[in-house]
Amino acid sequence: MAYRHVLALALVCAAGNACAEDWQFSYTGFNENGAFIHDARVDGSFRGTDLDLDGVISLAELSSLVIAGREYLEGCLSLSDPYFRCEIGGFSYKLTGQLSVDANWWGNDEAFSGWGAGFRTGDRYSQWSYGWDDWSQTWYWTSQTVFDITPAPQVPEPGTGAMLLAGLATLAGWGRRRVKEGALSAI
Numbered sequence: 731m732a733y734r735h736v737l738a739l740a741l742v743c744a745a746g747n748a749c750a751e752d753w754q755f756s757y758t759g760f761n762e763n764g765a766f767i768h769d770a771r772v773d774g775s776f777r778g779t780d781l782d783l784d785g786v787i788s789l790a791e792l793s794s795l796v797i798a799g800r801e802y803l804e805g806c807l808s809l810s811d812p813y814f815r816c817e818i819g820g821f822s823y824k825l826t827g828q829l830s831v832d833a834n835w836w837g838n839d840e841a842f843s844g845w846g847a848g849f850r851t852g853d854r855y856s857q858w859s860y861g862w863d864d865w866s867q868t869w870y871w872t873s874q875t876v877f878d879i880t881p882a883p884q885v886p887e888p889g890t891g892a893m894l895l896a897g898l899a900t901l902a903g904w905g906r907r908r909v910k911e912g913a914l915s916a917i
Contacts, residue, residue: 760869789821827883
């Protein structure tokens with residue numbers, strides 16, 4: 731019986747985390763028109779589950795993506811409006827802390843004006859409008875652009891696996907000892 735409990739504990743410990751988790755991220759400091767803007771900031775969030783336990787949240791494992799207030803998955807991707815569209819060209823988040831996103835949205839009023847935005851990590855964040863109010867703004871990544879994400883990436887301690895094995899071996903030893911003590915007292 732103790733063997734089954736030890737085995738069940740080992741399986742639970744080895745299973746990993748396949749629960750959905752929420753992350754909030756920001757990039758701060760961009761180049762605009764040749765000048766570094768230290769307080770220029772793009773915020774976002776995403777929700778995903780590492781279903782295949784490969785340490786990466788991929789686009790297929792994503793359930794929500796928000797960039798600068800725009801919800802992509804449950805927002806414009808789910809609309810059937812021909813005058814408002816969005817796309818996610820790529821998404822991945824390595825649980826060690828590397829985020830890669832390529833997403834765009836755009837719309838128009840069927841006649842004269844339109845608007846949109848694009849976000850590509852490591853490259854640019856741009857917004858634009860034409861028609862009644864023509865303008866555009868593009869922030870480019872630099873070596874000074876700062877990435878922040880919460881919760882912070884979980885990096886396992888080097889000895890975690892060894893400690894898990896030692897603990898399971900100890901539990902197995904205690905279980906075996908109790909079985910032997912029970913057998914001796916029955917004699």
